[in-house]
Amino acid sequence: MKKLIIAALSMVVSVGLLAGCAPNKGSDSPVTQGNSGSAGKGENTKVVTISVRENNWGARKDNFVEAEKRVNEDLKAEGVQVKIDWWPGIGDDELILQAQAGKAADVFINSSVDIGWQRDAGIIQAVDWVKDSKVFKNVPESYTNIMQYEGHYYGAIQDMDASPVFISRKALQGLGWTDEQINGLKGRVDSGDFTFGDLVDLADEAKKKSLVKIGFAVEDIRFEGWNYTFGNYNYNPEQNKMVLAAKAKDVYSFWADAVKRGVIAEGIADIDTDKAAPMFVKGDVFAEFARTEFYQMMREANGMKDNIEGYNAWFKENVVWIPVPSATKGGKPSSYSNPAMIFVGPKVDDAKMPYVQKLIEHVLDADLQVNHTIASGKLPVTPEAQADPRFKEMEFYKDHAYLVEFTRTRPPQPDYAVFVKGYTLGVDAILTKGKSADEAYDLFKKDVKQNVPADRVIIE
Missing domain, CATH: 3.40.190.10 (Periplasmic binding protein-like II)
Incomplete structure (x- = not known):
């Protein structure tokens, strides 16, 4: 999972440069x-x-x-x-x-x-x-x-942009869902009737029935967006401080459970949107967590860059999208962007x-x-x-x-990149080392205490 760590570390380049990192070559x-x-x-x-x-x-x-x-x-x-x-x-x-x-x-x-x-x-x-x-x-x-x-x-x-979840309509049909049920899924997410856990269960079932090869794929390593699903926002804008809360354990518990069930594989960080688009088009992925522009990326992966009418017909036959569901029944859906x-x-x-x-x-x-x-x-x-x-x-x-x-x-707080690096280390520990949610949280907490200035973070 070196790519996971490297990608997360690359987020801190701006902060590091303020501390005196070597410049790239360039001219103005x-x-x-x-x-x-x-x-x-x-x-x-x-x-x-x-x-x-x-x-x-x-x-x-x-x-x-x-x-x-x-x-x-x-x-x-x-x-x-x-x-x-x-x-x-x-x-x-x-x-x-x-x-x-x-x-x-x-x-x-x-x-x-x-x-x-x-x-x-x-x-x-x-x-x-x-x-x-x-x-x-x-x-x-x-x-x-x-x-x-x-x-x-x-x-x-x-x-x-926003962050809809693109779901394979064919996989849902393979699970016995009717068109009426599929088309009503977004409304159920909006009302809080369909939860994130329900989505995990569907991905698990689709994978076990060999309807897809991968349960979840995620754009880049934007795993922190799933924190919002669990009501864990990591940031206090009034104080301009990062927040390390025990709610992070709920998020890590999801990761641990999803890995155990095979919904998420160790190599999830290697499947960026460029790779995921053709995989989704082929029907290999059950749910893709991506940004708005993934819609266009699938069009290009389909070879329909200049055939918008044909692509729209394909999309209706093969894809349904929803907001990211809440983790709790009756909760509000979430979306994140940059x-x-x-x-x-x-x-x-x-x-x-x-x-x-x-x-x-x-x-x-x-x-x-x-x-x-x-x-x-x-x-x-x-x-x-x-x-x-x-x-x-x-x-x-x-x-x-x-x-x-x-x-x-993502909050504009300068320590955010370092904070998320610590969070990502916890995810990596679950994915590659089989660590528990508690162990991942302890690793996250330790990294934040070591690397984020004490006056720029609230540890609950």
Whole structure:
């Protein structure tokens, strides 16, 4: 299970670099930082240059290019022109090193979980204009929480996903389920009638009857998302501290039981979504715990990248999806995510900020959000975008968009990565060493006490 440990350790790279880890090689664009000024567009034209780090995934860069055009239409009457100065995209380590050298882009995209360490490293600044921005006036409260940290807004949420469970319809049919029962499963999860334990039992039965080869597959090593199913949230936002609670034993008990029954195999950490998508398409996996974009990954694994109609027909015949069920009868389902944020660099002053704000707000225009959904498989973040006719035609996306109202995200607390490493060590001990839930919890607790600063964690 070295891959499990290595993957978990890779989550702490940002924290480690703050402590002095060696940098990767890299260079930055030799471009002057974008301060407002007049240049080359006539005496009466004010050119505002905004440096933006490239991010080509999905439609992110395309949306910035289009947003630049729209901002300039807005500003034409004011005699102002915004010009994007593209900087190359770089990793977290280089962000820190370049910031230390005085080079920081005005705008860049990173994960919501990165807010804490980025702020502490001086890479970003507060953007409290987000609170009153017309873009976010109708978003769920969960989005508001995601964008805030210790009383301030530090980013504008750029896209979103949820974490549905994709289940083999064929396997359920093999267990004797009718179409009516299968189609009603999501409603039972929403009402708390169908629990996580029920799902484990079904996976166990499907595997024992050789309807599938694997009971559960999980995206990457995002095992901590299952904590939410058991009401174990690991984080106190009011105190900005991680929480090590005895509820973790309930989660470890699930792992131990699932391993004993063969629902989860030792190599679960080796089956990332790239491998799981073709396996699920072939019918080898009973339940895949993944993000929204797994829907699109299965389409590509099916060879139907450009055949959306054919894929939708295949999906209805072969797959049913549900939210992650609660572990308790009558409980609420859960979902977790790692959304992207648009961040603003520390050198943007009060004079430039209004133009940066306008650019970001246009990036989040409803139609541009949907362009990104089509290209990436991510969900749009505003109700206005979800009302777009193109989005409404995407049945899967439209139907599961309600999950984002209760989707939790990884906390931006800088010690989170180290904390989760300890949790993952406990999972690894169960998977590879046959340890009990109590033994795994003791290992987790010991690691947290050793590696997470005492004033940044609550141990119950």
